[in-house]
Amino acid sequence: MSPQTLFQVQLVLGYVACLLxxxxxxxxxxxxMERFDAxxxxxxxxxxxxxxxxxxLPGVVGPNLPAGFAAFAAYGDFAVGILAMLALLTVRVRPLFWSLVVAFNLVGTxxxxLDYYHAVKLGLPALAGQLGATYAIPILYVPVLMITHLLAFYWLVRPQREAAPVLIGNPTY
Known part of the structure; x- marks a missing residue:
């Protein structure tokens, strides 16, 4: 199996496993949880x-990792991380918190x-070995991030309902 096919199969299975x-x-x-806590x-x-x-970081990724992909992905993630931290720091100022929640989810998505677009355009799946130690990021971490972005958007646009109860242990009927 080619490196490109292996990468694509693992990417799809990463989404399946993360969704499950x-x-x-x-x-x-x-x-x-209440929407705010979630x-x-x-x-x-x-x-x-x-x-x-x-x-x-040279040495963590291979020297032939497309620079157009690496820089864009790195700084995009950095910006989202900062926006998410700012949201957490502003929990006592609810309007600011909610604005930052929308911002980090929009920017993050x-x-x-765009990272997927750049990866395909620059042929990253065929060069997936150049990801080196970062290979797990697109296969495992990015699916979790995308799933949580989609869930966050769903909860932002959906009318607020009461939180569902959590069953602890085995329920007895």
């Missing part, structure tokens, strides 16, 4: 996106979509 894991373990817990959890996950700067 998310729907069984994380979504029920997030649904049990958005704080999502912001916390995205606050680690500063890690994308690793795409710029656009960043991921």
């Amino acid at each position: 894991c998310f729907s069984v373990y994380f979504l029920p817990r997030l649904k049990s 958005q704080r959890v999502i912001a916390t996950v995205h606050s680690f996106r500063f890690f994308g700067l690793v795409f710029l 656009v960043d991921i979509l």
Whole structure:
């Protein structure tokens, strides 16, 4: 199997595995929370996106990783991470918090979509080995980020309902 095919298969399976894991373990817990608390959890996950700067570190990624992909992905992730951290720092100022939640989700979603566009345009799937130690980012971490962005948008536009109760232990009927 070619490196390009392996990368594409792993990318698709990364989304499938993340969706399965998310729907069984994380979504029920997030649904049990108030919208504000659930958005704080999502912001916390995205606050680690500063890690994308690793795409710029020689020795961590290969020398032939397309620079057009690496720089854009790194700085886009960095911007989203900062916006998510700012959202978390402004939880006591609700209008500012909600504005930053919208901002980091918009910027984050656009960043991921443009990263996919640049990756395809620059032939990254055929050069996936150049990702080096960062290979797990697009295969495992990006699917989690995209899923949480979509969920955050869904909860932003959906009317507020009461949080669903969480069952702890085995329910008795």
